[in-house]
Amino acid sequence: MIRLALLLCLMVLALFIASLAVGPTGIGAGEGLAALVAGGDGPVPLIMREIRLPRALLGVMIGASLGLAGAALQGYLRNPLAEPGLIGVSGAAALGAVLALQTGLAATFALGLPLAALAGAGAGVILILLLAGPRGGSITLILAGIALSALAAALTSLVLNLSPNPYAASEIVFWMMGSLADRSMTHVWLALPFMAAGWVALATLGRGLDALTLGEDAAEAMGVRLTRLRLILVLGTAAVVGAATAVAGAIGFVGLVVPHLLRPLVGAQPSRLLWASAMGGAAMVLAADLAVRLVLPERDLKLGVLTAIVGAPLFLHLIYKTRAEMP
Amino acid sequence: MTLLAVDHLSVTLRGRAILRDVSFRVAEGDCIGLIGPNGAGKTTLMRAALGLLPATGTSSLAALPPDQRARAAAWLPQARQIAWPVTVERLVMLGRTPHLRGLAGPAPTDHAQLEAALTAMGLHDLRHRTAMRLSGGEQAMVLIARALAQDTPLLMADEPIAGLDPANQIATMRVFARLAEEGRAVIASIHDLGLAVRHCTRLILLGEGRIVADGPPAAVLTPVHLARIFGVTAHYEQTPLGPVFQPLEVIA
Known part of the structure; x- marks a missing residue:
């Protein structure tokens, strides 16, 4: 287990450094890192500090958030097909962002879009808690999530439909594909408090999620407070996923594939899968964000497109490989 | 000492009185041995006594913080759920x-209880196997071991030997009987009246949500x-080999 933790740590670290080293300006790894450490006002330290560092940091933060939330939701729902978007908060955050783009709020100040997305996520989480009720079971949560996702998707379509010109519509569509390009440290500082709070909340759920392996009745009889666990799960997921969507748009498949990929390596124990998926998610998003810069550097390939293109076949392969083992 | 005191417990679900x-x-x-026909309220009684169901009346267990x-008290639900491919050892833990x-x-105490539970259910050979890939009967034994590992004064089990x-x-009923001999208590809903008669010190007969009889099997x-x-x-x-009970005919 320690070997796996070490391996994942090294992977994240290596990809983080690689992420700092890659960019259109052709600043080398050594030169860039030296400039980042030494500081200064030249173009190299500026590019490193203002462009590459936030991009790499957001890669780690968003990947960890999606991996962790995916593992927690799969553990709670006892279903390997659960993913962070399931509770509808990412859809609600996207709607907030789309409204900001449509109304021009996004253009008035730099944080207009992410703040609107966070407001969307906040409204989404209130709605899901109202819909799913304080004592509802896991099925109610899934149904409420589906309802919220459908509503957010419908309203997003409506905004696109009523969009005044094709430029606004294409801006919205491109934003929804998800990207880490051209983000600043302001985005990092905006997302960090929500994500940190969400990480801490989700990390406390390990023991309850382990007990849920035996079903809700057995877990409750073993002292797990299910209502509280579910509330922390929803709030924690909403915080990390809402913040991730707010600063980077929709990045799919990370929260679905990463826990699935790592489950056999942690003996399928939900509590261990939490930290493993957080690190694995960080590695996956960093790697994907490196790939979009290396594969088609001149075409601005979107991160969310790549994670889906790589994630979907990988997921199919995993299902094919493990279908004999699932009940 | 009383391990569970239930008083005037009633449960109504969707307008229907279950208990x-x-x-x-x-x-x-x-x-x-908690006995009674299908739908008599055996599961509801145990869940309500544990505080897992909203009920009126009082139960000393339901009044405790979770x-x-x-x-x-340990609770072994009837539904044998194992969500993830964890090993037997980890599941019992x-x-x-x-x-x-x-x-x-x-x-170390937790590991000692794990070993004791594996020994009681004869699961040492399976300890490194993946629980969800065992046979249904073997999974049932693993889940009983999990409840034993909880090491509680009272064990409540819903159709544990089905x-x-x-x-x-027989081995499972002997484990339950031994727990009782050690000064703990067991409540298990059982449909096999022959086994209930042989191994239980006391039977509670439920019919349509009420206790019809409560006492020694005979x-x-x-x-x-x-x-x-x-x-x-x-x-x-009553035979030299102990009590023997066999249902014979359905009364028309």
């Missing part, structure tokens, strides 16, 4: 959940009760 004014005590040394209750503190992992082979049924399984509640005739005999 009506049930009162009983469970003392150390009781090995109770973590204290989990150290006072989940029974230690109520005893773990803070962020610390299992302590689906087990005769040897494992006093509960009378021809009148069998006819009225189960609608069957039966042969019941």
Whole structure:
């Protein structure tokens, strides 16, 4: 287990450094890192500090958030097909962002879009808690999530439909594909408090999620407070996923594939899968964000497109490989 | 000492009375077979007594905070759920959940209880196998071991021996009887009245949500009760090998 933790740590670290080293300006790894450490006002330290560092940091933060939330939701729902978007908060955050783009709020100040997305996520989480009720079971949560996702998707379509010109519509569509390009440290500082709070909340759920392996009745009889666990799960997921969507748009498949990929390596124990998926998610998003810069550097390939293109076949392969083992 | 005191417990689900004014005590040394036809309210009674269902009336266990209750009584639900491909060992260790503190992992006591539970259910050979890939009967044994590992004064089990082979049924009933002899108590809902008669010190007969009879097996399984509640005739005999009970015919 320690070997796996070490391996994942090294992977994240290596990809983080690689992420700092890659960019259109052709600043080398050594030169860039030296400039980042030494500081200064030249173009190299500026590019490193203002462009590459936030991009790499957001890669780690968003990947960890999606991996962790995916593992927690799969553990709670006892279903390997659960993913962070399931509770509808990412859809609600996207709607907030789309409204900001449509109304021009996004253009008035730099944080207009992410703040609107966070407001969307906040409204989404209130709605899901109202819909799913304080004592509802896991099925109610899934149904409420589906309802919220459908509503957010419908309203997003409506905004696109009523969009005044094709430029606004294409801006919205491109934003929804998800990207880490051209983000600043302001985005990092905006997302960090929500994500940190969400990480801490989700990390406390390990023991309850382990007990849920035996079903809700057995877990409750073993002292797990299910209502509280579910509330922390929803709030924690909403915080990390809402913040991730707010600063980077929709990045799919990370929260679905990463826990699935790592489950056999942690003996399928939900509590261990939490930290493993957080690190694995960080590695996956960093790697994907490196790939979009290396594969088609001149075409601005979107991160969310790549994670889906790589994630979907990988997921199919995993299902094919493990279908004999699932009940 | 009384391990569970239930007074005037009633449960109504969607306008239907499932449990009506049930009162009983469970003392150390009781090995109770909870019997009754399908739909009599056996599962509801145990879940309500544990506080897992909203009910009127009182139950000493339901009144406890969840973590204290989990150290006072273990619950083995009828549905044998194992969500993830964890090993037998890890699954049985989940029974230690109520005893773990803070962020610390299992302590030596927890490992000792794990070993004791594996020994009691004869699972040492399977300990490294993946629980969900075992046979249904083997999974049932693993889940019983999980409840044993919880190491509580009271064990409540919902049809624990359904689906087990005769040897494992008898072995499991012996484990329950031994727990009672050690000064703990067991309540298990059981449909096999023959096994209930042989291994339980006391039977509680439920019919339509009420306790119809509560006492030693011979006093509960009378021809009148069998006819009225189960609608069957039966042969019941004290033999040198212990009591033998066999249902015979359905009463038209």
